[in-house]
Amino acid sequence: MISLNNIQKSFGNYDVLAIEKLVLPLGLYWLRGKNGSGKSTLLNILAGLIPFKGDVVLNENIHIRKHPVAYRKLINHAAAEPVYPAFLPGTDLVEFVTSIKGGSADHVDTVKKGLDIGNYLANPTGSYSSGMLKKLSLLLAFIGNPAWVLLDEPFSTLDQASQKALCILIREKHEQGISFILTSHHDIEPDEINFTQTFILKDQKLTETNPV
Amino acid sequence: MKKIVQVINRSVVQPFYRQHAGLFLFLFFLMFGIQPTAQEAFRTHYYLMHLILTSGNFFLLAIIIWLIYTIKILLFLRNCLQKEAYDFIYQLNALPAQSRFLILLRSAILLMAPVTCYGLATIYVAIREQLVLAEIFVLLAIVLLHLFLILNTMQLLNGGKAIQEVKKTSPLFPLPKAFFGFVLRGIFRNQWVTVLIIKLLSFFSLYLFTNIDSPLFENRVLWLIFLTSLIGHSFLIFRNFNFIETELHFFRNMPQAQVTTFFSLFFIYTILLLPEMWALRGVSMVQDQSWEYLWLVLTGPTFLLLLHVLLYSESMKIEEYLKLLFGIWIVFFFLSFSSWHWLLPLICTLFSAAIFFTSYYQYEKKVGLAG
Numbered sequence: 139m140i141s142l143n144n145i146q147k148s149f150g151n152y153d154v155l156a157i158e159k160l161v162l163p164l165g166l167y168w169l170r171g172k173n174g175s176g177k178s179t180l181l182n183i184l185a186g187l188i189p190f191k192g193d194v195v196l197n198e199n200i201h202i203r204k205h206p207v208a209y210r211k212l213i214n215h216a217a218a219e220p221v222y223p224a225f226l227p228g229t230d231l232v233e234f235v236t237s238i239k240g241g242s243a244d245h246v247d248t249v250k251k252g253l254d255i256g257n258y259l260a261n262p263t264g265s266y267s268s269g270m271l272k273k274l275s276l277l278l279a280f281i282g283n284p285a286w287v288l289l290d291e292p293f294s295t296l297d298q299a300s301q302k303a304l305c306i307l308i309r310e311k312h313e314q315g316i317s318f319i320l321t322s323h324h325d326i327e328p329d330e331i332n333f334t335q336t337f338i339l340k341d342q343k344l345t346e347t348n349p350v
Numbered sequence: 351m352k353k354i355v356q357v358i359n360r361s362v363v364q365p366f367y368r369q370h371a372g373l374f375l376f377l378f379f380l381m382f383g384i385q386p387t388a389q390e391a392f393r394t395h396y397y398l399m400h401l402i403l404t405s406g407n408f409f410l411l412a413i414i415i416w417l418i419y420t421i422k423i424l425l426f427l428r429n430c431l432q433k434e435a436y437d438f439i440y441q442l443n444a445l446p447a448q449s450r451f452l453i454l455l456r457s458a459i460l461l462m463a464p465v466t467c468y469g470l471a472t473i474y475v476a477i478r479e480q481l482v483l484a485e486i487f488v489l490l491a492i493v494l495l496h497l498f499l500i501l502n503t504m505q506l507l508n509g510g511k512a513i514q515e516v517k518k519t520s521p522l523f524p525l526p527k528a529f530f531g532f533v534l535r536g537i538f539r540n541q542w543v544t545v546l547i548i549k550l551l552s553f554f555s556l557y558l559f560t561n562i563d564s565p566l567f568e569n570r571v572l573w574l575i576f577l578t579s580l581i582g583h584s585f586l587i588f589r590n591f592n593f594i595e596t597e598l599h600f601f602r603n604m605p606q607a608q609v610t611t612f613f614s615l616f617f618i619y620t621i622l623l624l625p626e627m628w629a630l631r632g633v634s635m636v637q638d639q640s641w642e643y644l645w646l647v648l649t650g651p652t653f654l655l656l657l658h659v660l661l662y663s664e665s666m667k668i669e670e671y672l673k674l675l676f677g678i679w680i681v682f683f684f685l686s687f688s689s690w691h692w693l694l695p696l697i698c699t700l701f702s703a704a705i706f707f708t709s710y711y712q713y714e715k716k717v718g719l720a721g
Contacts, residue, residue: 185603189712206711210605223532223597225539233527238604278600 139163140184140286140317145192147179154179155190156342164285164317165334166308168326175339177321178218181288184319185215196285211239214282218290218321220275224264228274232259232281239282249280252307254300268295276304286317293324305330351449354442355456361436363460366426369585371672373544374464376582380551383578399475403484412472413491416465418550420495422543423461424502431506443507450507454500462499466492529601530614534621536593537586544586545622552579553629560632567637573686576646579626580653581679587654588668590618591661595715602711612706619654626650645692652698653682659702662709665716 140162147155154176171177182188186202186209194202194209202209222231232246250259255273263271272295279287289308293301301324308318308331320326326333336347367374385391401408430436442450459466469492476485525531537545555575560567594601627647634643660674685691 186711187599187602188714203711207605207607210603213603215600215603217600221597221599223536223593225535226532230527230532234529234532235604237527238606 139197141193141195141198142184143193143195145180145183145190145194147176147183147188147190153342155183157192157344160344162317162319162335164315166312166317166331167319168331168333168336169319169321169339169344170336171321171339176342177339178290180339181215181290181319181321184286185213185288186210187215211282212285213288214239214279214284214286215288216272216275216279216290216292218294220271222263222271222274225262227262228259228266228277231263231274231278235278235281239284241282246277246281249277249307252303252310253277254303269297269300272296273300280307280311284316286319287311289318289320291321291323293322293326302330351453354453358439358453358457359460361439362427362430363457365430366423366461368668369426369589370422371668372585372588372675373547373582375672375676376548376578376584377551379578380555380575380582383574395471396475399472400479402472402488403476403479403481409484409487416469416491416495417498418543418547419465420462420499422547423499424506425543427503428506440507440510443510447504450504451500454503455496458496458499458503462492462496465495528614529598529606529611530618532598533590533594533614533618536597537590537618537622540593541586541589544589548579548582548586549625552582553625555579556626557629557632560630561636564637569639569642570687572633572642572646573691574683576626576630576650577653577679577682577686580650580657581675583622583654584657584672584675585668586622587657588661588671591658595713608707608710611710612703615658615706616651616655619658620651623650623654641692645695648695649698652695652702656698656702656705659706659709662713663705665714 142157142160142162144159145155145157146153157180169177169180179188183190184194186206196202196209196212200208200212222228236243236246253273253276255277258266258270259274263274266274272292276289276292279289292304296304305326308320312318320331337344338347339345381395382388382391385394398408402412403409431439442453445453469488472488473485476482476488525535556572556579559572559575627650630643630646633646634640657675657678660678661671666674682694685694685697
């Protein structure tokens with residue numbers, strides 16, 4: 139379970155988010171909204187990437203500020219437009235994240251197969267196409283033993299086969315007990331991912347809509 | 351053509367000087383700041399120019415330093431052309447070779463201004479002392495360096511966007527796949543010329559001063575040179591910080607204790623200061639001041655750590671950062687004069703820890719709105 143309490147975020151004088159209270163039980167959530175509505179900002183907050191006012195609590199007792207290490211152990215994130223040092227090979231990043239987040243090489247191989255990631259990981263990330271970079275960021279987001287995985291526009295820049303493979307992977311991981319929050323402008327059909335709940339982010343507020 | 355020159359000046363020349371302001375500040379202090387009076391500084395440089403004109407070795411040394419500076423410019427240009435934001439510069443290829451050459455010549459003159467100024471002053475000394483042959487050599491060296499820069503830039507432009515491809519390279523020495531390993535690789539890969547220039551200058555200035563005869567040795571001057579060489583690392587630190595906060599931004603989602611990150615940064619700057627620590631051995635071995643050596647060695651990495659963590663206190667531009675560092679340099683300069691200067695490492699560590707542990711998770715780079 140993840141609880142958001144009095145979340146406020148602004149950039150300069152521009153208020154982006156004002157969420158009083160939101161409790162999300164384990165599940166699959168789809169966060170929708172127009173460009174600039176604050177979807178990525180909300181995921182960045184939940185991932186512990188940017189500062190904000192308020193509090194985020196995992197499983198009722200792990201606070202983002204009081205327990206930064208324990209919190210980050212349970213939350214993984216894949217950015218909409220991932221950026222990595224151009225000179226680093228993907229394999230180095232995978233090894234690095236595995237050493238911190240935990241997990242086994244077998245688990246990494248399974249996700250690699252699931253996402254159809256070829257042998258290019260040994261090359262520097264600067265040589266990757268945007269789709270290859272996206273797949274690397276998704277692979278990194280599945281490493282370890284997270285309770286929640288936050289995927290920001292996971293389908294953009296992926297080809298159709300990879301999009302389908304990602305849906306299957308999300309379903310499989312969810313069955314294993316991992317919860318997901320996704321932002322996406324793509325229309326996702328219920329047979330692809332059966333979301334627990336869909337939210338619309340508008341005027342700094344989250345509005346629940348019916349399950350898809 | 352005037353418009354094209356203006357655009358190149360704004361997009362290349364001005365950013366070059368802005369980005370290297372820390373390095374220029376460091377060089378300025380090293381060349382003119384350590385002499386007690388302006389007259390003394392003038393005499394020192396007159397003597398240096400005389401040496402360049404009369405000694406083959408000194409002439410060679412000057413050429414090497416100027417060449418390193420020219421290569422630094424070339425690498426900056428290469429770095430710009432690797433970015434898609436600079437794709438418009440490839441439009442120069444549509445111009446006739448002569449026009450392209452003239453446009454690049456104007457930019458080269460501006461970029462090479464520090465070398466040209468020092469070279470012209472040397473030529474003036476040569477004329478005064480009637481060293482005609484040496485004068486021709488210096489003039490030839492300046493012209494050749496300009497040509498070297500222009501022709502290489504033209505070659506970079508001719509290569510087109512192929513420069514934007516990233517090639518696989520093996521590191522010279524294996525670094526661990528850890529935060530500090532990635533940051534050190536970033537420094538040595540992205541900033542090696544800056545590292546080379548800073549290390550050459552600070553190593554030799556510290557080595558030469560610590561090995562002079564004891565009656566001439568003065569602790570306060572040593573601290574002044576040392577603090578100035580540390581401040582000279584500011585541009586490197588600023589770029590390093592930005593590298594961490596953009597290309598390693600995902601690290602903020604890693605379950606790593608803050609204290610580990612803090613000590614990783616300390617370790618990075620300790621590694622970076624190994625040449626200076628070696629150069630300072632004379633304080634202990636020649637000047638027989640082992641305690642002083644210990645304070646210097648401890649102050650170095652903690653001071654650089656402080657310069658780094660200051661950037662977490664607020665999102666700053668390089669100009670704002672340099673202003674802040676100038677103030678810090680003055681404060682530390684006066685502190686180093688006092689008999690309490692052994693407290694400097696402790697002060698740096700305490701301030702670094704206080705800033706880091708309160709600001710690290712509160713830091714956010716000022717950028718456009720996120721979606």
